[in-house]
Amino acid sequence: MDKKKKKKLFHWGRILVQIVMFLSAPSLFAQAFAAVKETAGTLGKGGVLTVSGFVIRLFILCIITFFFGRIFCGWLCAFGAVNDWIYQLSSFLQKKTGKKLPRIPEKWIPGLQKIKYFILLFILVCCFFDRSGWITKNSPWTVFSLLTARNLKLAEYMTALLFCLLFVIGMIFHERFFCQFFCPMGAIFSLLPELPLTSLKRQEKDCIKGCSACQKNCPVHIKLGGNNLQSGECIRCGRCLTICPKGNISAGFHKSRL
Numbered sequence: 001m002d003k004k005k006k007k008k009l010f011h012w013g014r015i016l017v018q019i020v021m022f023l024s025a026p027s028l029f030a031q032a033f034a035a036v037k038e039t040a041g042t043l044g045k046g047g048v049l050t051v052s053g054f055v056i057r058l059f060i061l062c063i064i065t066f067f068f069g070r071i072f073c074g075w076l077c078a079f080g081a082v083n084d085w086i087y088q089l090s091s092f093l094q095k096k097t098g099k100k101l102p103r104i105p106e107k108w109i110p111g112l113q114k115i116k117y118f119i120l121l122f123i124l125v126c127c128f129f130d131r132s133g134w135i136t137k138n139s140p141w142t143v144f145s146l147l148t149a150r151n152l153k154l155a156e157y158m159t160a161l162l163f164c165l166l167f168v169i170g171m172i173f174h175e176r177f178f179c180q181f182f183c184p185m186g187a188i189f190s191l192l193p194e195l196p197l198t199s200l201k202r203q204e205k206d207c208i209k210g211c212s213a214c215q216k217n218c219p220v221h222i223k224l225g226g227n228n229l230q231s232g233e234c235i236r237c238g239r240c241l242t243i244c245p246k247g248n249i250s251a252g253f254h255k256s257r258l
Helices: 003-024 028-044 053-068 071-076 078-097 106-112 115-128 132-137 140-148 155-173 177-181 184-191 239-243
Strands: 200-202 249-251
Touching: 003 071, 003 078, 003 239, 028 053, 028 078, 028 115, 028 132, 028 140, 028 184, 053 071, 053 184, 071 078, 071 184, 078 140, 078 155, 078 177, 106 177, 115 132, 115 177, 115 184, 132 155, 140 155, 155 177, 200 239, 239 249
Parallel strands: none
Antiparallel strands: 200 249
16 A cells, blocks of 8 residues: 555545544543532542543543654544634635635744643533533533533523634634643643654654754644654644654654554
């Protein structure tokens, strides 16, 4: 099988996994983050931490992240999949019409990526002081969970619905808009340690001069420096593995042959 066919197979394989997860576990990210809010709230009340179903889900996702990086964000998160699909549709329409939408300047992105950490801190403080109900009522994740459960009773979640619509608009203009800049669960995963053996690596000495195809096509704008591409922002989408014209990106021990 040639490189082009392998690239296409990898691309559609990832989309298939995303569709399966969207249909089978669309609220997994919300359930995992519920454990974070639950823990902060319990600590704020001086209570005893318990192992709930939400906590177990969070623990499993953290273990997966430790061993394989943010593969949940890149392959398994339903809301992340929606980010991808909306931007892909937007890109397709832009290409067909020949009209390009404005893009966020590259120099702004590192700063904007830090917003999610402040959002995470804000949510934790609110939950610690027993305001988790207010967070849930105004969270776009709440609206997404209701919609995927085919529950259209959104009258009491109008602020959350507005946030959700604004994020959808952002997804039209910028790839992984919510995931990069606003996702508190993504902030948690980006802070977790990862096994170096599963990180992405680049054989820089073999790269074509001036290429940077991996960097230009990275959905989360990983900056290349040296041979190690390990970064808290990396969602393990694998695009750099398939886009490199010389196959210089490797995952773990083995050099990519895609």
